[in-house]
Amino acid sequence: MENRKKVAFYTLGCKLNFSETSTIARNFNDEGFDRVDFEEVADIYVINTCSVTDNADKQFKQIVKKALKINDKAFVAAVGCYAQLKPEELAAVDGVDLVLGATEKFKITDYINDLSKNDMGEIHSCEIEEADFYVGSYSIGDRTRAFLKVQDGCDYKCTYCTIPLARGISRSDTMENVMQNAAEISAKGIKEIVLTGVNIGDYGKGEFGNKKHEHTFLELVQALDTVEGIERLRISSIEPNLLKNETIDFVSKSKTFVPHFHIPLQSGSNEILKKMKRRYMRELYQDRVSKIREVMPDACIGVDVIVGFPGETDELFLETFNFLNDLDISYLHVFTYSERDNTEAIDFEGVVPMNVRSKRSKMLRGLSVKKRRHFYENQLNTKHTVLFESENKEGYIHGFTENYVKVKTPWNPELVNTLHEIELTKIDEDGIVRFNFINEPVFS
Incomplete structure (x- = not known):
């Protein structure tokens, strides 16, 4: 057996970046790499960058240093928004070997021929006008919820924002693909899906590369409500002008979309x-x-x-x-x-x-x-459903109610990724809410 190469990932920025990192990681897996934590020794470190704040720019350099401290011979690749906007800047950072823009990041394994270090980061980035195709993605593995990407890019011209320059025009996944990804997530036993994108309310535009809306956001929401095995669906950020009354009404009556x-x-x-x-x-x-x-x-x-x-x-x-x-x-x-x-x-x-x-x-x-x-x-004193997270934080397990109240109870691994009816009782000193189980959970 030859030694399989190891790859580690670090994600800066939004839920959309997390979903895309997960998809890139699965591509590496298909090519025979093993994914390890960023704190572990890896042959390749991939950093998915963000350009929304100044801080994200500065963080990048620190993360590169951190990777090279773990393995100074590691191959370091930068992908994502900042890599599209300022590839030369990232390529010049000491220790960076490869910089991939918006269209290239999903083909990263094609660009890694050998893992020898470069004197200067090699850049492959497109003119953003070329980012007119859609790559579906979702994140799983590190959470009890999955981020499901349904849309990418933005046609809005907000005067402070670089996202259209980093991600290109608004375009959407096909309904069929979204439903297939949701079914795959469900099959892995994940209970909650968070819909994500750059401007998800614009869903339906640019399917098949055109500007005609093939489906509306409401139709997407209605279709996803039928996915078997998913207990909760959450709409992430949505522009106020694209959040229609029909969608709000549908969520209020939905069996899986949460308030x-x-x-x-x-x-x-x-x-x-x-x-x-x-x-x-x-x-x-x-x-x-x-x-x-x-x-x-x-x-x-x-x-x-x-x-x-x-x-x-x-x-x-x-x-x-x-x-x-x-x-x-x-x-x-x-x-x-x-x-x-x-x-x-x-x-x-x-x-x-x-x-x-x-x-x-x-x-x-x-x-x-x-x-x-x-x-x-x-x-307080109202009944809710909680979905428990997978982390032991100082002896407590945390979870969120359907309406996003953060709760905690003493750690019990059997609660991880399970849903329970609870009544909220008091707010702790740390601002997190305590509760009583309505029916005490029975563990095997």
Whole structure:
């Protein structure tokens, strides 16, 4: 038996990246490689990069160093968004041997002929216009839930965003393929699927390489609701203008879609939303939240918001703060605006000083803690279903209710990847909720 080569992966960024890393890992497996943890000695380290924040750029160098510390002769490959946007920059990082852009990353095994180190990273990246085909993917193996990619790319032209430059035009998987991937996930005993993509509400566009919508997002949701063996389906981030009443109504009656929505807002000021070239005003956002609350009073609603966008005065920031404070939402993901090359916003006037951005970020993070606490308090003494995760964290096992309340109980490996009816009882000091089992679980 010849020694099988070992490959390890590190993923930066979003759920979509995690799903794609998993697919790339399965390709390596098919080519005779064994996957190992990133902390272990490997022959190849693959880093799936992200370009959304400045921090992700800096992290890349640290991860390369970490890999080479484990094995200084290892072959290091960079793929993903940052690799598409700034391949030369990544190729110049000490120890990087291969950089693959948006269309090449799924064919990585074709580019690895021998594993000898290069003096300079070899680059294979396309013009982003060539990224017009679709590669389906899903992540499994490290979680009790799977991320299922249904869409890629984006046709929106938000002035702060590099994702269209990194991932190309909006395009979707075929319904048939999505259903097949969902069935494969189900066959592996995974209980929850999270739908992911760059702009999933745009699903159906660009199937077979055209711009006509073959299917709508609602049709996708309706089809997935019929997959056998999946207990939960979760919609990840969806644009407010693409989240239609019909979808909200369907989720409220669905047997598997859970009452949890994550809806990017980015700013609570209409003036800033216009500068960002978002496709809605705050009134529409408010309307979406009200509609969800009307049919699913206990739904969890998460919000993305950016602070420190050029032109965001104190008054306009307070408009955002007050808008969010008054809105019946459950938590915030707060992003500090960072300048990105080749975006419109980089030339905008009214640059907000870094210390002010930081202060605003802190204020909104504080608001998020308050909102989550309020949401959890409202859920106490109510009954829910929990799906337990697979990690032992300091003697506890954690899980999430269908409406995304985080709970914990003393570690028991037999609870992993199982669903149980519970009643929420109190919020612990760490902000995680304690509960009672409605029927005590019986273990073999």
